[in-house]
Amino acid sequence: MGVPTAVAHVVRRTLATTLVGVLVLGLGLALAGPRAGVPDGPPAATTVAPALVPAAAAVPSATYRTFTLNVCHCLGPKKAMADVRRVLTLGDAGGLQEFSQLEDRQNLIKLLTAQDWGWYMPTGAGVAIPIVWDRQRFRMIDGRSVMTHGPQNRVTPARYINTVRLRELATGKVFGFINTHTIAQASRDAQLSNMNRIPRLRKHLRMLRQEIKRLASMTEHVFAAGDLNVNYLADRRRRLPGLPTDALGDLVSFDMPLTGSRGPGSLLDYAMTLRKGSGYTRSGATVVRGFNSDHDAVVLSYRTTDLFATGALHNRPVDGTGADRKRIGDRQARAVMNAEPGDLVRLATARLDEPALGTALVGAVEEGVRVQVVLGDGAGTDGERRLAAAVGTDRSAPSWVVRCQDSCLGGSGRMETNVLLVSRAGGTTDLTMVGSGSMVQAGRRQWSSTYVSSDPALYAGYGRIFTRLATDGTDTTRTRVLGWGRYVAQLYPVPDVPRRDPVLRGLAAVGCKNADGLRTGDGRTNVRVMVRSWAGARGKRIAQRLVDLRKRGCDVAALLGPHVLSGVRRTLDRGGVATRNVKVAGNLVVIDGRFGKRRNVQKAWVGGPAWSDRALSGDGVSLVVSERETVRQYLDGFTRTWSHG
Numbered sequence: 207m208g209v210p211t212a213v214a215h216v217v218r219r220t221l222a223t224t225l226v227g228v229l230v231l232g233l234g235l236a237l238a239g240p241r242a243g244v245p246d247g248p249p250a251a252t253t254v255a256p257a258l259v260p261a262a263a264a265v266p267s268a269t270y271r272t273f274t275l276n277v278c279h280c281l282g283p284k285k286a287m288a289d290v291r292r293v294l295t296l297g298d299a300g301g302l303q304e305f306s307q308l309e310d311r312q313n314l315i316k317l318l319t320a321q322d323w324g325w326y327m328p329t330g331a332g333v334a335i336p337i338v339w340d341r342q343r344f345r346m347i348d349g350r351s352v353m354t355h356g357p358q359n360r361v362t363p364a365r366y367i368n369t370v371r372l373r374e375l376a377t378g379k380v381f382g383f384i385n386t387h388t389i390a391q392a393s394r395d396a397q398l399s400n401m402n403r404i405p406r407l408r409k410h411l412r413m414l415r416q417e418i419k420r421l422a423s424m425t426e427h428v429f430a431a432g433d434l435n436v437n438y439l440a441d442r443r444r445r446l447p448g449l450p451t452d453a454l455g456d457l458v459s460f461d462m463p464l465t466g467s468r469g470p471g472s473l474l475d476y477a478m479t480l481r482k483g484s485g486y487t488r489s490g491a492t493v494v495r496g497f498n499s500d501h502d503a504v505v506l507s508y509r510t511t512d513l514f515a516t517g518a519l520h521n522r523p524v525d526g527t528g529a530d531r532k533r534i535g536d537r538q539a540r541a542v543m544n545a546e547p548g549d550l551v552r553l554a555t556a557r558l559d560e561p562a563l564g565t566a567l568v569g570a571v572e573e574g575v576r577v578q579v580v581l582g583d584g585a586g587t588d589g590e591r592r593l594a595a596a597v598g599t600d601r602s603a604p605s606w607v608v609r610c611q612d613s614c615l616g617g618s619g620r621m622e623t624n625v626l627l628v629s630r631a632g633g634t635t636d637l638t639m640v641g642s643g644s645m646v647q648a649g650r651r652q653w654s655s656t657y658v659s660s661d662p663a664l665y666a667g668y669g670r671i672f673t674r675l676a677t678d679g680t681d682t683t684r685t686r687v688l689g690w691g692r693y694v695a696q697l698y699p700v701p702d703v704p705r706r707d708p709v710l711r712g713l714a715a716v717g718c719k720n721a722d723g724l725r726t727g728d729g730r731t732n733v734r735v736m737v738r739s740w741a742g743a744r745g746k747r748i749a750q751r752l753v754d755l756r757k758r759g760c761d762v763a764a765l766l767g768p769h770v771l772s773g774v775r776r777t778l779d780r781g782g783v784a785t786r787n788v789k790v791a792g793n794l795v796v797i798d799g800r801f802g803k804r805r806n807v808q809k810a811w812v813g814g815p816a817w818s819d820r821a822l823s824g825d826g827v828s829l830v831v832s833e834r835e836t837v838r839q840y841l842d843g844f845t846r847t848w849s850h851g
Contacts, residue, residue: 245315247346248324265377265633267510269489273300274385274431274475276468276501283313285498290317296494296505299339299372301385301431306334306363332366335432337385344372344381352417354410355389361403362389365410367417371425373546379510379633380544382425384417386410386432395472396440396449407435408448415454418480423536423562424543424569426513426632427485430458430478433501438473439464450476456527457481463491467502475504482529483537485513514541514634518810518839519656523789524850531650532562538639538656539566544632547574552627552672556582556620557590559646563626564589568596576604580675582621583612587646601676608676610825616680617699619824622815623675624792625668636665640829642792642813643738653736653765653847654791655840657812657831663691664829671697671827694830698815699823704747708828712795712811713751718759721799722806724838730761731799734844736790738767739816745774748817753781760799765790765847769816788847793817793828796840808837 275293277286293300305311311327318325318338324346327336331351339346350369357364367386374381388410392403414430422428434450438460441451450460458478467475479486490507497503519537522530529536539562542551551570558564558581571577577597581590590607597605614621624641631637640657659665667690674681688695696708704710713733721731733755740748756762762783766775767790778785793814801807814828815821831837 246328247326247349248319248341267374267377267379267633270381270427270486270508270510271297271505272383272429272431272477272508273297273503273505274303274433274477275300275497275503276303276387276433276475276499277305277310278499278501279304279306279310280500281498283309286310287313287317289497289499290314292497293494293503294321294323294338296503298343299337299381299383301368301383302336302338303385303387303433304334305336311336326368326370328368332368332385334363335366335368335385335387337368337370337383339370339372339383343376344374347371347373347380352413354413355406362406365389365406367410367414369417369421371421374633377633378546378630379427380425381427382421382429384414384421384430384432386414386430386434388433388435390435393436393449396437396444396446398446404448408453411448411450411453415457418454418457418478422480422483423539424566426540426544427510428480429484429486429508430476431504432476433474434476435474437471438462438476439466439471454478459484459488461488461491461506462504463493465493467493467504468500475501477504477506479508480529482527483513483533485511487511512634513537514631514637514658514660516659516661516833517657517836518843519639519658520839520843520846521650521654522846522850523651523653534641534654534656535560535562535645535650537658538563538626538645541626541628541631541637541639542566542570542575545570545575545628545630548576550576550578550627550629552578552669553625553645554580554621554672554675555624555641555645556622557584557587557644557646558593559587559589559644561589561647563645564593567593571596571605578605578672578676579607580614580621580672581607581609582614583610608678610675610678613699613823613825614675614678615699615825617823617825619699619815619820619822621675622698622821622824622826623671624813625672625827627665627668627672634660636660636662638665638668640668640812642736642794644791652789652791655794655812655843657810657829657836661691661693664693666690667693667695668827671695675825692832696811696814696828696830698821698826698828702744702819702822707744707747707822708814709748709795709811709817710751712830713748713755715802716755716760716797717800717802718755719800720805723799724808724834725841726799728761730759731797731801732841733760733762734764734794734796734841736765736767736788736792736794736844736847737770737817738790738792739769739818739821740766740774741769741771741817742819744819744822745771745817746777749774749777749783750781752783753777756781756783763844763848765844767791786848790847794840794844796837796844798837798841808832808834810837810840
């Protein structure tokens with residue numbers, strides 16, 4: 207039972223920049239009269255926040271301090287507010303529990319208002335578990351409260367999970383916070399003590415897991431806290447079914463210090479981040495004692511990590527977790543959902559069938575983000591139809607979806623460009639995510655990669671290509687090799703002659719001996735290729751070029767996808783090129799070693815059409831990345847695929 211944003215009276219607003227670059231932020235909520243109980247959140251901010259200056263790569267955040275504290279409902283008003291006043295000095299945001307009394311909530315609001323702190327206490331929902339934050343650092347984007355189970359007389363009140371997303375004023379990054387409080391007296395010392403209460407506890411933890419995953423799908427930095435009423439010091443050893451370690455341990459890291467928070471031997475108060483992709487690195491954890499309450503405060507410090515840092519992002523469909531399999535789609539979805547109303551999201555893909563990304567695009571439109579999508583020819587997927595129904599096809603509107611007829615640039619082949627552009631994703635501007643293959647659900651079962659960058663020149667270059675694709679006409683531009691700052695992009699279609707073939711031209715410059723690269727201890731240049739579709743006379747020419755490189759001394763290896771035909775395979779096998787059959791989703795070429803006259807060159811060709819005759823007449827962009835660390839990541843990804851594919 208979710209409480210919608212409208213009930214929480216939270217209005218998501220566009221970051222408005224004045225002529226002098228000043229950013230004014232607020233929540234837009236008027237206080238109710240004294241008989242209306244308590245408001246869900248504070249009134250609109252009247253102070254001027256620092257300007258957010260677009261800077262491509264995300265500006266580093268200051269250390270993030272957070273806390274959780276159960277303020278016993280048994281305390282009198284003076285002692286309860288003394289505890290709150292003290293805990294506010296320990297962090298930038300936090301979760302409180304046991305604010306079930308109206309008087310306590312009214313006193314809390316007075317204190318928070320005086321301290322210029324914000325709050326989320328949704329009336330009729332999780333009002334007893336407020337989330338609070340320093341308004342000098344954050345403003346609220348939206349809030350959500352979900353009931354886990356109803357009340358039972360003399361057993362338990364209704365229990366909830368509260369979630370907020372906060373925008374950091376100085377950087378634009380999005381911080382997610384979950385706060386909750388489970389049923390009491392179900393588990394003594396992490397055992398299944400009261401089987402009348404245990405089912406409610408287990409259900410609560412199952413729903414908490416889903417809320418954490420939901421928040422992770424739309425937020426850069428994910429943190430969950432609360433009083434789970436299970437002693438973690440014992441639970442980490444017992445691991446009984448349905449209790450926190452069993453229910454959440456594969457998803458989250460339990461970041462609390464291993465000491466009691468309700469007496470020396472009982473740790474009931476939890477602080478959790480995602481095991482993978484939380485956006486945080488823990489830098490400190492402590493239990494602060496000496497409060498009036500029967501609980502101590504659990505206080506954490508984190509350094510934020512940039513989820514959209516430049517480099518290669520890989521999924522892992524084999525021998526990995528669900529998060530590993532969905533890493534690319536989930537990261538794309540988080541980028542889209544971190545955009546503000548008025549920001550611009552553009553997507554070009556041959557096919558859109560990735561559930562997380564499709565849901566994020568529709569959600570972004572509903573939030574006021576401009577979403578523009580170019581799709582390849584063919585029957586529409588459910589995700590494409592849902593998106594088209596939400597935005598329409600009128601290109602004069604802020605948001606739209608268009609589908610090309612045949613190719614988008616006038617060739618006789620298919621559209622095979624796969625790129626996501628986000629004008630701002632949290633603290634990152636000019637975000638470009640170049641996929642090696644289409645953005646489809648099947649990609650979760652295939653080895654694939656995406657190149658991530660916040661380089662303004664790359665973003666602008668792909669933006670111009672996107673505009674040309676959206677026109678769906680014949681592209682008569684003669685220049686097919688484009689320079690975008692430190693990047694080079696090969697644009698298709700190109701003439702079907704060997705001397706113009708971009709793959710053959712790239713491989714022609716490879717030297718094999720006396721290399722001094724990242725992984726060239728034997729002096730041999732590394733040539734690594736991953737190809738999904740490889741066929742025809744053109745395919746055999748490329749295969750023969752790889753055989754020639756191998757004979758000249760290069761270390762050549764190829765991962766062959768499901769549409770690599772037998773003629774190509776025979777050429778590679780007879781020429782001694784090491785190959786493995788793997789489900790790969792796109793095309794990738796990596797060179798490490800001698801290239802041209804230089805001995806220490808790292809290059810990766812990302813994306814582009816299939817290695818077949820017809821593909822040269824289709825649409826696509828093959829991006830050449832010459833970054834040492836990125837190539838290292840691609841080499842590591844190739845090795846993992848070779849070992850586990």
